[in-house]
Amino acid sequence: MQKLDEDYRRILNRLQQGFPVCDRPYLQLAAELGLSEESLIERLRRLLAEGTLTRFGPLYQAERLGGAYTLAAIQVPEHDYERVTGIVNAFPEVAHNYRREHALNMWFVIAAAGRPDIARTLFDIERSCGYPVFEFHKLREYFVALDLPV
Amino acid sequence: MNMATEPVLDALDTAIVRATQAGLPLTPRPYHDIAAWVDTTPENVMRRMQRMLDIGVIRRIAAVPNHYAIGYVANGMSVWDVDDAAVDSLAMRVANGGLASHCYLRSRHPPLWPYNLFAMVHGHDRGEVESKVHQIAQLLGSALRSHEVLYSSRILKKTGLRLT
Numbered sequence: 490m491q492k493l494d495e496d497y498r499r500i501l502n503r504l505q506q507g508f509p510v511c512d513r514p515y516l517q518l519a520a521e522l523g524l525s526e527e528s529l530i531e532r533l534r535r536l537l538a539e540g541t542l543t544r545f546g547p548l549y550q551a552e553r554l555g556g557a558y559t560l561a562a563i564q565v566p567e568h569d570y571e572r573v574t575g576i577v578n579a580f581p582e583v584a585h586n587y588r589r590e591h592a593l594n595m596w597f598v599i600a601a602a603g604r605p606d607i608a609r610t611l612f613d614i615e616r617s618c619g620y621p622v623f624e625f626h627k628l629r630e631y632f633v634a635l636d637l638p639v
Numbered sequence: 640m641n642m643a644t645e646p647v648l649d650a651l652d653t654a655i656v657r658a659t660q661a662g663l664p665l666t667p668r669p670y671h672d673i674a675a676w677v678d679t680t681p682e683n684v685m686r687r688m689q690r691m692l693d694i695g696v697i698r699r700i701a702a703v704p705n706h707y708a709i710g711y712v713a714n715g716m717s718v719w720d721v722d723d724a725a726v727d728s729l730a731m732r733v734a735n736g737g738l739a740s741h742c743y744l745r746s747r748h749p750p751l752w753p754y755n756l757f758a759m760v761h762g763h764d765r766g767e768v769e770s771k772v773h774q775i776a777q778l779l780g781s782a783l784r785s786h787e788v789l790y791s792s793r794i795l796k797k798t799g800l801r802l803t
Contacts, residue, residue, distance in 0.1 A: 505702055587791040
């Protein structure tokens with residue numbers, strides 16, 4: 490983001506908070522932002538096309554749709570890091586995998602159809618890589634109203 | 640899990656989920672377009688989507704920025720060991736305080752991992768992340784026993800999450 494003009498900034502901030510469910514939602518929001526409906530849609534299209542926005546629409550809570558997610562981590566010795574990365578990434582259930590600066594230095598998200606698939610995937614990863622896999626079971630999620638103000 | 644009774648989604652709800660998981664149409668009447676795709680009335684689409692919002696199947700209808708693209712290049716997973724009796728109300732204040740993008744209560748693994756609260760903190764640099772972490776620490780007050788920030792140093796894999 491080199492320079493975001495004031496309208497884009499306000500659109501980004503407003504649209505992170507929510508979008509109305511009504512006949513002409515863009516028109517309603519445009520009025521609030523002092524823009525025309527057409528110009529709001531055009532700017533939104535551009536923000537998505539250039540990758541400033543990764544998504545615009547309903548954000549579904551996957552667990553409520555029957556899917557299951559979890560967060561897990563492994564303490565991987567440095568000399569073995571590349572091998573374990575290859576093993577973990579090869580599982581289609583592993584959606585994200587990040588190296589982090591900690592004794593637990595590999596953190597990944599598993600997405601699967603349900604809890605049994607999650608448990609099986611965790612077991613298979615542990616057996617394939619030879620290190621214990623710690624699961625950080627989600628007990629509760631707290632609603633965040635605004636992600637990242639610009 | 641503290642989940643309420645599992646919401647029942649019927650075939651029309653599922654069709655709406657499939658039609659919108661890539662995003663909302665960028666047209667003046669987006670719910671009318673969805674209605675045409677799933678072969679129902681716009682009123683039905685709006686009523687169903689509002690219901691899914693009300694019961695939490697849809698967290699919200701909103702834009703998700705690429706945080707690198709909007710200048711948030713420092714990303715830390717802050718983790719906190721917070722007194723179980725106080726964690727719920729305090730975590731809600733963290734979530735509402737504009738300090739974190741995601742906030743979860745998760746299982747501990749003592750002694751290796753005493754932390755039960757996870758909050759993703761983003762900043763334009765690590766200094767900004769540290770400053771937000773400091774504000775979270777103040778908010779948690781005496782219920783806080785210890786904390787750490789784990790910075791991501793490399794993305795090893797990142798694929799889109801398919802919802803259905």
